[in-house]
Amino acid sequence: MVDLSAITALQERLTERLGARNVSSDARLLERASVDGARMSPVISELLPLGVADLVAFPTDAEAIADTVRAAVELGVPVTPRGKGTGNYGQAIPSTGGLVLDLSRARAVLDVGDGVITAEAGATMLALEQAAAASGQQLWMYPSTMNSSIGGFLAGGSGGTGTIEHGANHMGFVVALDVVHADGGGLRHVEGEEAQLYVHNYGTAGIIVRATVRLEPLVDWRALYASFDDFPGPLSVIREIGLLTPRPRLVSADTVEVSRALPDDPAIPDGRSSLRSIIAPEALEQAVALIESAGGRVEDVRTGAQASARLSTLSYNHPIEWLQKTRPGYYYHLEVGGDILVEDIDLVHATIGDGLLHVEAGHTVPIGMLAAEYRGPDEVRAAIDRLTAIGVGVHNPHQWNVDFELQRTVALARTTDPRGLLNPGKLNPDYDGPTKGSIR
Ligand SMILES: Cc1cc2nc3c(=O)[nH]c(=O)nc-3n(C[C@H](O)[C@H](O)[C@H](O)COP(=O)(O)OP(=O)(O)OC[C@H]3O[C@@H](n4cnc5c(N)ncnc54)[C@H](O)[C@@H]3O)c2cc1C
Structure with a gap:
């Protein structure tokens, strides 16, 4: 529970810095800022609401983002960053209330160079792809949810278009970042290996403010x-x-x-x-x-670009979302991988009990989403065990804890977020890695 006087003080300070239209404690806006695509998971749906923001701010550029975070940290208010809120598993939900830092208004595409593009965290992946195309280039990787933000994709998402060539992790995609920590400091520029430290960990060790990511030559x-x-x-x-x-x-x-x-x-x-x-x-x-x-x-x-973009929107998690619409509340899914998906699909489907696979050609082996009837969280865990036993690589997506390079993030956050104010509840230092073989 966040101290209400701290929220009031923060609202005053941010209103002065960002202007009244970029700060809100309106109940409807707070509710909207506190949900993501977590309804896709029946396991998480049963636990909702996981938390509601006390305040939402919409800084419109990098300096305003840094000032907003500094003010919240000074007052001890938790900060949950938010791009477009399309993540599927509650990672953008402010578990302990506090401030939701909505970055969708900081969306300028700043520079398109030879092989790289730089944008503010809230720029959509579609805007980046379009800006790249105008210079005869394309993004090295982007998610199937093209209206998601570059900050949210780097901090949250994993795979998508480009995965076949480059693999599901963002190593090689991220060239440089400007980040802000919860240590009272300002913007910090990081490149190469140092920039990788902020990928896939939900803003728990620092907030991505600007990103420079890799482009490749445009293909027709x-x-x-x-x-x-x-x-x-x-x-x-x-x-x-x-x-x-x-x-x-x-x-x-x-x-x-x-x-x-x-x-x-x-x-x-x-x-x-x-x-x-x-x-x-x-x-x-x-x-x-x-x-x-x-x-x-x-x-x-x-x-044409639109025709191939449309196929992106029918990939990865999206077909499962369409399937769920046909029988609301009926299906859950697991992220799966391995040659067995194509070599013995009957066994895979039977192992999960009338399963339905959506499959993608992966970087090394086929990967996909396996849907089945939801019969509670115990059955989800049992299904993971059964699938693992027959040689399917399984990642259980129905949880919001950082499970990519966790110990590395914990070590970094000790210095960048000493009071645990960045997206609290997502970085569990007691959690010792994925419990099952990960496909990532
Ligand atoms: C139907 C459907 C299909 C999907 N398919 C895919 C897919 O194929 N591949 C894939 O990778 N994802 C997929 N996703 C998940 C999601 O869309 C992506 O991960 C997306 O890129 C997240 O972007 P966002 O801007 O919506 O981020 P959000 O959901 O707003 O945030 C994602 C996480 O990053 C944190 N965050 C947001 N912005 C920042 C920032 N600037 N700095 C630090 N932390 C930040 C948030 O706190 C949260 O933890 C899918 C989602 C849906 C609804």
């Missing part, structure tokens, strides 16, 4: 849609398509049931198993040959 991608009688068809070719040269930006495939749940599109025919790929023109002919030799048929090949 094609959006390829194919379909098969049933799921074994796409599973038999997804690895080979993912290995074509140049490597595709994305290859996704779904069971007949998950395909049916996707938004209506003549290129995803009802009753068939869909395969979709963002693929370079040079690899298209080989991909079509592979699809046809496996009994599939090409439904469409679309051109």
Whole structure:
């Protein structure tokens, strides 16, 4: 529980610094600032609400962000950073109340260079991709949720478009960051290895204020849609398509049931198993040959940035979100990986009990989301054990604790956040790493 007099004092100070329209204690705004996409997890949904903000601030540039954090720290008020609030598992929820630092109004794209782009933390991944395209380049990696922010993607998300070529972690994507700590100091510029220390840890060791991330030359991608009688068809070719040269930006495939749940599109025919790929023109002919030799048929090949962006929005967690809409409250999912997903899907599906896989061609092995009927958190844990026993790599996403390089973050936060004010509740120093084999 945060001291109310500290909140009042902080509101006064921030109103003076940011202007009245960029600070609020309005109940509706506080509620909106205190939810993310956690309803996707039935495990977490049962625990909601996890916390509600006392105050929300919307600084509009880097210096204003640093001043806001400094003021909150001086008054001992917890600070939970927020990009677009699209994370799926409660990581942006202010567990102990306090200030939500909404960064969505600090969204300038500052510079596009040769191989790099610099933007403020609240800039959307879509805005970055568009700015990069105007200079003949594209993002090295971006999530399937393209309206998420660069700060939120670096601090929270993991995989997405670009994962096949570059892997699911952001090593290599992040070039430099400007961060602010909860130690009373100002902005700090970090590069290379030092910048990696702020990735995937939910702002618990420092808040990303500006980011410089890597670009690569723009490719004139094609959006390829194919379909098969049933799921074994796409599973038999997804690895080979993912290995074509140049490597595709994305290859996704779904069971007949998950395909049916996707938004209506003549290129995803009802009753068939869909395969979709963002693929370079040079690899298209080989991909079509592979699809046809496996009994599939090409439904469409679309051109243009919008067509391939659309395929991104049908990848990773998104098909599961569409599936959940068909039976609200029924499905949970696990992040899974391994060759067994394509080599023995019947065993995988049976092991989780009428499972439904959404699969992606991964960097080294296929990865995906495995959905099944939700029967409570104990069954989720038991399903993880059963899947692990048959050789499926499983990451349990239904929790909000940092589980990437935890000890490294704990060590850093001891100096950067000595009073534990940054996104409290997400960094559990007693937690000794993922309990199950992680696919990351
Ligand atoms: C349907 C659906 C599908 C998704 N698919 C994917 C996917 O394929 N791949 C993927 O990686 N993610 C996916 N996500 C999760 C999420 O969209 C991404 O992680 C996204 O990039 C988060 O961005 P955001 O701006 O919404 O961050 P938020 O949700 O606002 O924040 C994410 C985390 O980062 C912290 N944070 C936010 N901004 C900063 C900052 N500037 N500095 C420090 N910490 C900060 C927050 O406190 C929170 O802990 C999906 C989400 C949905 C709803």
